[in-house]
Structures are given as C-alpha cells and as structure tokens.
Amino acid sequence: xxxxxxxxxxxxxxxxxxxxxxxxxxxxxxxxxxxxxxxxxxxxxxxxxxxxxxxxxxxxxxxxxxxxxxxxxxxxxxxxxxxxxxxxxxxxxxxxxxxxxxxxxxxxxxxxxxxxxxxxxxxxxxxxxxxxxxxxxxxxxxxxxxxxxxxxxxxxxxxxxxxxxxxxxxxxxxxxxxxxxxxxxxxxxxxxxxxxxxxxxxxxxxxxxxxxxxxxxxxxxxxxxxxxxxxxxxxxxxxxxxxxxxxxxxxxxxxxxxxxxxxxxxxxxxxxxxxxxxxxxxxxxxxxxxxxxxxxxxxxxxxxxxxxxxxxxxxxxxxxxxxxxxxxxxxxxxxxxxxxxxxxxxxxxxxxxxxxxxxxxxxxxxxxxxxxxxxxxxxxxxxxxxxxxxx
Amino acid sequence: xxxxxxxxxxxxxxxxxxxxxxxxxxxxxxxxxxxxxxxxxxxxxxxxxxxxxxxxxxxxxxxxxxxxxxxxxxxxxxxxxxxxxxxxxxxxxxxxxxxxxxxxxxxxxxxxxxxxxxxxxxxxxxxxxxxxxxxxxxxxxxxxxxxxxxxxxxxxxxxxxxxxxxxxxxxxxxxxxxxxxxxxxxxxxxxxxxxxxxxxxxxxxxxxxxxxxxxxxxxxxxxxxxxxxxxxxxxxxxxxxxxxxxxxxxxxxxxxxxxxxxxxxxxxxxxxxxxxxxxxxxxxxxxxxxxxxxxxxxxxxxxxxxxxxxxxxxxxxxxxxxxxxxxxxxxxxxxxxxxxxxxxxxxxxxxxxxxxxxxxxxxxxxxxxxxxxxxxxxxxxxxxxxxxxxxxxxxxxxxxxxxxxxxxxxxxxxxxxxxxxxxxx
Numbered sequence: 001x002x003x004x005x006x007x008x009x010x011x012x013x014x015x016x017x018x019x020x021x022x023x024x025x026x027x028x029x030x031x032x033x034x035x036x037x038x039x040x041x042x043x044x045x046x047x048x049x050x051x052x053x054x055x056x057x058x059x060x061x062x063x064x065x066x067x068x069x070x071x072x073x074x075x076x077x078x079x080x081x082x083x084x085x086x087x088x089x090x091x092x093x094x095x096x097x098x099x100x101x102x103x104x105x106x107x108x109x110x111x112x113x114x115x116x117x118x119x120x121x122x123x124x125x126x127x128x129x130x131x132x133x134x135x136x137x138x139x140x141x142x143x144x145x146x147x148x149x150x151x152x153x154x155x156x157x158x159x160x161x162x163x164x165x166x167x168x169x170x171x172x173x174x175x176x177x178x179x180x181x182x183x184x185x186x187x188x189x190x191x192x193x194x195x196x197x198x199x200x201x202x203x204x205x206x207x208x209x210x211x212x213x214x215x216x217x218x219x220x221x222x223x224x225x226x227x228x229x230x231x232x233x234x235x236x237x238x239x240x241x242x243x244x245x246x247x248x249x250x251x252x253x254x255x256x257x258x259x260x261x262x263x264x265x266x267x268x269x270x271x272x273x274x275x276x277x278x279x280x281x282x283x284x285x286x287x288x289x290x291x292x293x294x295x296x297x298x299x300x301x302x303x304x305x306x307x308x309x310x311x312x313x314x315x316x317x318x319x320x321x322x323x324x325x326x327x328x329x330x331x332x333x334x335x336x337x338x339x340x341x342x343x344x345x346x347x348x349x350x351x352x353x354x355x356x357x358x359x360x361x362x363x364x365x366x367x368x369x370x371x372x373x374x375x376x377x378x379x380x381x382x383x384x385x386x387x388x389x390x391x
Numbered sequence: 392x393x394x395x396x397x398x399x400x401x402x403x404x405x406x407x408x409x410x411x412x413x414x415x416x417x418x419x420x421x422x423x424x425x426x427x428x429x430x431x432x433x434x435x436x437x438x439x440x441x442x443x444x445x446x447x448x449x450x451x452x453x454x455x456x457x458x459x460x461x462x463x464x465x466x467x468x469x470x471x472x473x474x475x476x477x478x479x480x481x482x483x484x485x486x487x488x489x490x491x492x493x494x495x496x497x498x499x500x501x502x503x504x505x506x507x508x509x510x511x512x513x514x515x516x517x518x519x520x521x522x523x524x525x526x527x528x529x530x531x532x533x534x535x536x537x538x539x540x541x542x543x544x545x546x547x548x549x550x551x552x553x554x555x556x557x558x559x560x561x562x563x564x565x566x567x568x569x570x571x572x573x574x575x576x577x578x579x580x581x582x583x584x585x586x587x588x589x590x591x592x593x594x595x596x597x598x599x600x601x602x603x604x605x606x607x608x609x610x611x612x613x614x615x616x617x618x619x620x621x622x623x624x625x626x627x628x629x630x631x632x633x634x635x636x637x638x639x640x641x642x643x644x645x646x647x648x649x650x651x652x653x654x655x656x657x658x659x660x661x662x663x664x665x666x667x668x669x670x671x672x673x674x675x676x677x678x679x680x681x682x683x684x685x686x687x688x689x690x691x692x693x694x695x696x697x698x699x700x701x702x703x704x705x706x707x708x709x710x711x712x713x714x715x716x717x718x719x720x721x722x723x724x725x726x727x728x729x730x731x732x733x734x735x736x737x738x739x740x741x742x743x744x745x746x747x748x749x750x751x752x753x754x755x756x757x758x759x760x761x762x763x764x765x766x767x768x769x770x771x772x773x774x775x776x777x778x779x780x781x782x783x784x785x786x787x788x789x790x791x792x793x794x795x796x797x798x799x800x801x802x803x804x805x806x807x808x809x810x811x812x813x814x815x816x
Contacts, residue, residue, distance in 0.1 A: 130743070133736035281544035281580065291544065327513060327644070331550045341514075341557040344550075349746060356745040363737040364712045368751070372705040375745075375752060376430055377645045379788045380511040382746060384441075384562070 001301055001312060002232040008302075009233065017304050023052060023066045023193065031067070031193040051215050054195040058126050058162040064195050070185045073195045074167035076176060077126070081135040082116030082159040083362060086319040089113040089153060098142035102174065106143050106150075110314075111286075114159070115143045119173045122162050129160040131361035155362035156319050156370075157355070166198035182211050192218065234263025248273060249280045254288050261293075261313060269296040283332070284325030286318025294329055298336045306333045306347040307354040319367075321355040323374040345381060352378070393419045395808055396685065396695035398672050398720065399709065401428035402794060403779025404701030405657040406801025409485040412664045414809055419693065420661055421685065423671035425654055426707030427780060427793070432642040433527040433616055433649030434509050434519030436787065437479065437500055437795030438467070447563050451520050452476060452502035458792065464728050464753075464784025466796050469760060475799035476502045478806075482798035489660030494624035495652065496524045500795075508563055510535070510613050511642040514551045516558035516567075518791065519642075523649050525627060526618060526640040528611075532565040536609030536636070538602070540576035540585065546615035548573075551641065570609055574601040586620040586648045595619070595626040599633035606634045616643040623652060669693065675720050682721070682772045697774045697808035700764070701801065704755060704780040712737075716754050718781070723764045723771055726783040728753040748789055755783025761807040762800055776804040 004014050015036070022035030024046055033048035054073070056063040064073035090113065094106040107114050118135050136158070144151055165176045180199030185191070194214055199207045209225050216222070241255040248270040250258075258266040273279030273292035282288045297303055297312040306329060309315040315329055316322030322329075330348035333339070339347065352374070363371050375382070395411045397404045400422030408420045438454035440461070449457075455476055459467040467475050479500055490497060498521050506518035507529025522528070535555070539548035552569035559567035576598070578588040589595045595618075606612060612630075618640055619626035630638045643649050661668055669687070676684040676692070684692040700720065702709030710718055716725045716732045725732045727740065727750035734740050740751035756764040756777050763770045764777050778800040780793065787793035 130738075133738050136736070277542045278544040281542070283544070323645070328544055328547075331514070331547055334550070341554045352745050357743055360737055360741050360743065363741050363751070368712050368737075369705040369708070371741075372752065373430075373645070375786075375788055376427060376706070378513065379791070380432070380513045380515050380517040380642065380644070382788050384515060384558070 002234070004302065005233050005300075014302060016302055016308075020063060020066070024048070025067075025190075029069075029189055030191045049192075051192045051194065051218055053211060053215060054193070055211070057164045060164055060195055060197055067185065067190050067193060070183075070188050070190055070193070070195075072181075072183045072185075072188070073197050075197065076165050076167040076173075077122040078119045078163040078165050078173050078176070079122035079124075079129070080117040080119055080161050080163060081131045081139065082114045083131070083136060083139050083155050084157040084159060085113040085115070085150075086154045086156045087111070087113060089150070094143075094147070096142060096146045098138060099145075104139060104142040106147070112156075112317075113153075115139050116159075119163070121173060126162055129162065130357065131158040131160060133361070136361050154319065154366050155364075156321065156367055157317075157358045158361050159358070163200075164198060180207050182207075182214050184214060234265040237264050239264055239266055244270065250290065251288075254282075254290065257287050258290075258293065262296075269293050272296050281328075283328045284315050284318065284322075286316075286320070286325070287314045289313050289315050289325060289329075291328070291332060294332045295336060298333060303333075306330055306351040309333075309351070310354070316351065316355045320370060321359050321374065322352055323370070323377050326351055327378075345384070348381070393417050393667070393693075393695035395419075395697045395699065395805065396421065396693060397699045397701055398685065399426070399701035399703060399707070399779065399781070400657070400661070400668075401426045401701065401703055401707070401779060401797065402431075402653075402657065403797035403801040403804075404699065405661055406482040406485060406798055407699045407701055407776075407778050407805040408661060408666045409664055410482065410802050410805035411809060412666060413485060416809060417667075418664075419667040419669055419695065421669045421672045421693065424707070426703040426709075428657065428797075429650045429654040430645055430647050430706075431523075431650040431653050431794070432511065432644070432647060433640065433653075434517070434522040434642050435497060435500070435794040436791040437476075437502070437506075437520035439506055439518045439791035441789070447508070447518060448505050450503050450505055451500065454506070454790075455502065455792075455795070458790045462728060462785060462790070464726065465790065465792075466758075466782055466785060466800055467792070469758060469784070470762075470799060470803060471760075474803075475795065476500070478800075478802040479795055479798040482802040485802075486657075486660055489663050490656050492663070493652075493656040493659055494525075495656055497521055498524060508559070509642050510537075510551065510555055510639075512546055512551070512615060512644050513642075514547075514554035516555045516563065517642065520795065522642075523653055526616070526623065526649065527642060528637065528639040530567070530611070530613075530639070532559070532567055533610035534608060535567065535569045536572045536606055536612045537569050538612060538614045539571055539573045540615065540617075541573065542576060543580055543585070543615065545580070545582055546617075546641070551613075572602065572605050572609075572612070574598065574605075581646075582615065582617050582643065582648055583620065583646055583651075585615070585617040586623075589617060589619050589626050590622045592622065592625055592629065595629045599629050602630065603633045606636045609636060611637040611639060613639055613641055616640040616648050618648075620648055620651060621655075672720065677721070677772060680772060681774050685720070697776070698772075699776045699778055699801075699804045699808060700756070700781055701778040701804075702781050707780075709781040710754050710756075710783075712751070712754075716740075716751070718756050718764075721764070721771065721775065723756045724766050725754050726757040727751065728784050728786070731757075748786065752788075753784060753786045755781050757784070758782050762804045763807070774808070776808050778804040 017039040024033045061075045183195045185193040244255040279292045334344035394416035397408045397420040440457045455472040459472040537548040548571045559565045672685040673688045674686045684694045
C-alpha cells in the first residue's frame with residue numbers, strides 16, 4: 001500500500017480492480033499501450049503508453065501471452081501456505097524440519113505466530129487459492145514434532161501465496177532459482193515491452209530499480225534512482241507515541257499501532273476522529289482499529305471494497321475474524337461511499353467471506369466455536385432474502 | 392439417586408428439567424458455564440424458512456411444516472411439526488412463573504399467526520415468533536423514533552433507521568418511517584456497560600428526562616437493548632412514565648443484555664422449581680447399554696435413572712471437532728443434515744462462502760422420534776435422551792428455529808424419559 005501511495009504521490013495513476021486484457025501494437029509490431037477493463041464492467045478502454053512493463057508476478061506468463069510472439073516468460077508457479085496462530089508464541093523464529101526434511105519456520109509476526117511454508121508446483125487457478133487438508137496437516141506435523149504443546153494453541157487462519165519462480169525442468173521445487181530477469185522483448189520483435197520474471201519479495205526494490213533503468217533507457221531518461229534513499233509516506237520521522245496519546249483520546253497501544261502503520265501521518269489519521277462523536281471508538285479490538293483510521297483509509301488509501309480493509313489496517317485479522325468489527329466497519333464504509341442498505345450488506349458479506357475463506361482450512365477446535373459464534377452474531381442478516389444464496 | 396439428570400443449563404436443558412419437575416420427579420441439572428442461550432437476541436426463533444415471497448405472511452406453523460418437509464433430519468421432521476409446536480407451548484408454560492417473578496414475559500407462540508417483525512441492532516427488520524417482553528416488541532407500520540445515545544458506536548440509529556425502512560418495504564410490504572432522536576449520554580460505552588450504568592436508576596431518570604418531550608411525532612421509541620441488566624423492570628417503568636409512547640428495545644447482537652436477562656431467569660426458574668443444580672460433568676460411565684453415572688472432573692459420581700444431554704453445539708463444547716467431529720461425553724456418533732460425519736478436516740464440511748449451508752454447522756447427535764441418541768442404527772443407551780443444539784441435522788440460521796427446537800425437544804426429551812420411568816415402574 002505504501003509503495004502504491006508513494007508512486008501516486010510522484011504522479012503515477014493507480015487503478016486497482018482493473019485487468020489488462022490486451023496489449024495494443026502498431027503496424028510495425030511495437031507496443032503502444034494496453035487494453036484495460038475495470039472489474040465488474042463490460043467496457044474495455046485503451047490506454048496509450050510509450051512503454052508497457054509486465055510485472056504480473058505469478059500472472060506474468062499469462063500477461064505476456066497477450067503478445068503471442070514473445071518467448072522467455074515461463075514460470076513454474078510454486079504454492080506456499082502459512083498457518084496463523086492467534087498469539088505471538090515466541091519472539092524468536094524457530095527453524096525446524098518437516099517429515100520430508102524441508103525447513104519449516106515458526107515465526108512471530110505482529111501479535112500472531114506463523115508456521116510455514118510449503119513449496120509445491122501449482123497448476124490451478126491463481127484466483128482461487130485455499131490451503132488443502134494435506135498442507136495444513138504437513139505444517140502442523142512439522143511444528144508439533146518439536147513443540148508438542150503447540151497443539152493446544154489456536155489456529156485462526158491461513159495465508160496462501162504463489163511464487164512466480166522462473167521455470168526450470170527436471171528440478172525439485174526447492175532447488176529452483178530464486179533469481180529474476182528483466183526481459184526486453186525487442187529481441188523478439190516486440191519493442192517497448194518488458195517483462196519482470198522471477199524474484200522474491202525481499203528484493204522487490206532492486207528488481208524495480210533495474211526494470212525502471214531498462215525502461216528509462218528507452219525513454220531516454222537519465223535521472224538517478226532515489227527509492228533506496230527516500231522515505232515512504234509517513235516514514236520521514238518517528239512520532240512520539242506518548243505525545244499522540246496525550247493529544248488524542250487514545251490508549252498508548254493504539255498510538256503505537258497507528259505509528260507503526262502510518263508513521264508521521266498518524267496525527268492526520270487521528271484528527272479525523274474529531275469529525276464524529278464516535279471517531280475514537282474502537283471498531284476492531286484486535287489491533288485496535290479506530291473509526292477515524294477506517295475513514296482515513298477509505299478516503300486516502302485506494303479502498304475499493306470493504307474487503308480491502310484488512311490489508312490497510314488489519315481489520316478482522318484477529319481471532320474473531322471480523323465478528324466484532326465487521327458491522328461497524330460496513331456502516332462507516334457505507335457512509336463514506338454513500339452506499340444504500342443492500343450494497344452495505346453486500347460489502348459486509350464480502351468482507352466476512354474473505355476472512356472465512358482464509359479461516360476455513362483450520363476451522364476446528366476453538367476456532368470452530370468462534371465460527372459458530374460469528375454465524376450466531378449475524379443470524380439476523382444471513383436469512384435476509386437478498387442475501388440468501390440461490391439453491 | 393435422581394430420577395432425571397440433565398446435562399446443560401441453557402434453554403433446552405432448563406425446559407427438560409422443569410418439565411420433569413412438573414410431574415414430581417427428582418431432578419438434577421449439571422452446568423459448567425453459559426452457552427448460546429445467554430447470547431439470545433431477545434427474540435425467540437421458532438420457524439422461518441427463507442425462500443419464496445411473501446414468506447413474511449406465512450404462518451409460523453406453515454413455516455414449521457415447510458422446514459419439516461424440506462429438511463428430513465430437522466427436529467421438526469423427526470418429531471413432526473405439529474407435535475413440536477404443541478410441545479413448545481407446554482415448555483413456555485413451565486417457564487412462566489419464574490419469568491413473571493423476574494419481571495419478564497414470553498407471550499405464547501401463536502403458530503397460526505405469521506412471525507412478527509422486530510428491529511435488530513444489526514440494522515435489519517427480522518422475523519421472530521415471540522420475544523422476551525416487556526422489552527422486545529414487534530413493530531407494525533407507522534413512525535418509529537430510534538434513539539441514538541451520544542457516542543454509542545454499537546448502535547447507530549441512522550443506519551438502523553435506513554435498514555429498517557428498507558426491509559419494511561422489501562420484505563414486509565409496509566411503509567415504516569423513522570426519526571432519529573439523539574440524546575446526550577456520558578456514561579461508559581458498550582452495551583453491557585450502558586446496561587449496568589442504567590441499573591443506577593438516577594442514570595435512567597436522566598435518560599427519561601432527555602426523552603420526555605421528544606416523542607410527539609412518533610408512534611413508538613426504539614432504544615438499544617441496554618435498558619438495565621438487573622433492574623430492567625424499574626428502568627423501563629421510568630422511561631415509560633416519562634414518554635407518551637411505547638418504549639421497546641431492539642434485538643441485540645453480541646454481547647447480549649437480553650441474553651443475560653433470559654439466562655438469569657432460567658437459572659432462577661431452576662432454583663424455584665427445586666432442581667438440584669450441580670457443576671461440570673466431564674465423563675460418563677455406562678454398562679449394559681445404559682448410562683450408570685456421569686462424573687464430575689474430580690471423579691464424583693452422579694447417578695440417575697435417566698439422563699438428558701442438552702450440552703449444546705460448538706459454542707458450549709457439546710460437540711467438538713479436534714481430530715474428528717465428536718460428542719465428548721458419551722462418544723456418540725455425529726451426523727450433519729447430510730448424514731453421518733466421517734470427514735476429519737473442515738474442507739469437506741465447510742463451504743467457501745459463509746452464507747452457504749455448511750454440513751459442519753449442522754453437526755450433532757442422531758436421534759429418533761423419542762429423542763434417544765442413535766448409534767449404528769440402534770438406540771445408544773436405553774436411558775439417555777437429547778435436547779437442544781446437541782441434536783444434529785439442522786442449523787438454526789437457515790430456519791431461524793433455535794428456540795423452538797430447544798423448547799420442543801426439552802419437553803419431549805423429559806416426557807420420553809419419564810414415560811420410560813413410568814413404564815419401568
């Protein structure tokens with residue numbers, strides 16, 4: 001989110017929920033732009049550009065396929081699953097091995113603990129990822145082998161990703177190169193088109209710098225890179241949590257968490273609290289997430305759907321998976337966006353759906369009781385005719 | 392040695408205990424903590440089968456029959472819808488004295504009538520058969536005054552007004568309009584805290600003064616469900632004396648003040664009926680196809696001629712899912728509305744969209760017409776019966792039936808056991 005906001009601050013136009021469905025070319029075969037379609041709409045618009053860069057990650061191969069003559073973008077997607085425990089069980093990362101000898105980590109992350117990960121060739125639908133029974137059992141077995149008491153801890157959710165690993169034949173997933181390439185498709189007769197293939201999240205900035213250098217060569221731009229020097233939005237200084245706590249009616253923990261997420265912008269976020277009588281009310285006690293933070297995010301952080309909110313402020317990421325915060329968050333979203341009742345309910349359901357999908361593979365034990373509690377909480381809404389699924 | 396021992400102190404267990412006491416049996420009830428009953432919204436759900444319009448005009452009995460006809464494992468199908476409806480009426484009757492003593496009333500379920508429309512704090516107009524009065528009343532058309540306590544984020548009157556107006560038109564076919572009545576409030580926030588705060592009747596007087604001259608344009612006032620946790624009788628009386636229109640509470644979401652009132656009233660009903668109230672049961676002893684005793688965690692043996700299992704579903708731990716879905720006390724096989732549950736992972740029994748019907752959410756023990764849990768096609772234990780959500784084969788949210796099932800199965804489980812007692816004697 002911060003990178004996107006920074007890019008926008010520097011003049012980039014960010015369009016989320018928008019799919020590239022074609023690459024436009026001139027008669028010489030050079031790329032002249034892209035054809036895009038906003039999600040949920042039928043119309044396709046053309047956007048012209050001097051250069052098109054394919055940073056599709058796991059979808060890079062599919063995107064490159066929009067230019068049939070190109071070769072070189074070939075991936076071997078690798079699915080990776082993490083399981084999330086509701087507590088920060090350890091301040092240290094614990095490295096252990098699974099039954100097949102692969103390394104598995106138990107890592108602290110904010111106020112959770114994660115175990116992972118797997119690495120399996122993935123041929124399925126990138127838009128429909130879910131942890132399988134195998135993957136859950138494999139990871140649990142690995143960590144329970146060295147920490148048997150972890151069985152009594154509560155798994156609340158899963159995180160799934162697919163690596164955009166460069167293709168290699170006849171090699172085990174773990175042995176594949178984690179390197180990256182920046183392909184200039186001019187060598188295939190398609191000029192003004194680049195693809196970024198492979199790589200890891202850890203090296204995103206340098207990959208982006210090199211890709212930008214390649215593009216700037218074509219555009220004849222010679223300005224030096226600054227992304228390794230300049231702070232991301234809010235990162236220019238470290239605010240004082242006590243000072244914030246004294247200036248606004250928030251707890252010290254709240255101030256600290258806001259600073260963690262927004263840095264120097266935390267003050268702007270908190271100012272919004274003055275607008276309403278409940279501006280400093282806690283919506284989701286998990287983080288805690290305040291009403292003013294939701295409003296700030298909706299106004300400034302490219303929020304399209306309520307289900308975008310967990311990515312902004314961790315709404316619904318706690319053990320209750322949105323049970324407590326969902327309703328109020330939906331009301332605030334509806335106010336900010338002028339939604340009618342039906343749309344507001346759809347947004348709430350979309351939010352709960354996203355959390356439910358991630359929680360479902362580990363919905364046993366206490367977390368199943370929590371899921372039943374969530375069902376109970378929203379009983380009055382589930383049965384509404386507009387929301388009952390057909391069949 | 393008791394005649395009947397009930398495991399579970401929610402609505403189903405309490406009704407079973409009271410039914411048994413009414414015929415003179417010596418009854419014990421074992422409870423370890425509050426379960427789903429204490430989360431009750433303030434309304435009682437008997438039968439509402441969503442589907443074709445205009446569902447809201449169908450009678451409660453009509454809904455019960457529709458449910459029985461479409462879901463073969465639902466208790467209304469297993470017991471017979473009319474038998475279940477009759478039993479519910481008897482069950483509520485048993486509760487009446489204790490409820491009245493607690494200043495509460497649950498009007499009888501008139502199954503020839505349609506469900507009433509209730510304002511819910513979730514922001515919806517929802518159907519229910521009856522409710523915990525004098526607080527939760529159904530609404531008709533007209534003009535509602537929805538009260539906004541200043542700074543209360545858990546009850547947003549504007550959203551509720553919009554939703555209720557919308558649902559009245561869409562689902563019920565009425566015109567309902569709402570005014571927002573904003574009042575000052577400087578106490579703690581959160582429904583439990585507000586309710587406790589209003590137990591201080593001075594705070595209730597101040598609220599009444601705020602509302603006093605604000606009701607000229609409305610037909611009734613709708614407040615959040617916070618009008619006293621313990622002294623709710625007095626709080627409501629104070630408000631009603633000050634305003635000229637009916638004062639009602641919206642149905643609650645979680646945490647639920649009405650749920651606490653109901654649970655407290657049930658606890659009181661048990662004490663007043665001389666039911667022996669005991670603590671947690673953690674295992675059972677069986678012999679020769681009968682339950683001989685249940686054991687407390689310290690190993691104390693509790694013996695009875697007959698037992699009713701009313702331990703609830705996942706929330707209260709009556710059904711658990713660790714390595715498999717199981718009933719932990721008697722190790723009874725579990726069923727969903729699709730049949731025996733044999734899966735050992737959620738993926739097979741939980742759907743991807745929370746709105747869908749999840750087999751896992753219908754998990755519980757399999758019962759016959761006399762509510763005896765079954766195992767491998769036979770009655771599991773000759774002297775064991777089941778009531779409430781521990782029974783599998785249904786999910787209350789698709790048929791809004793949790794309280795109806797609790798009442799009907801509580802009564803019938805007790806009667807089946809006592810009938811067996813009489814037969815044996």
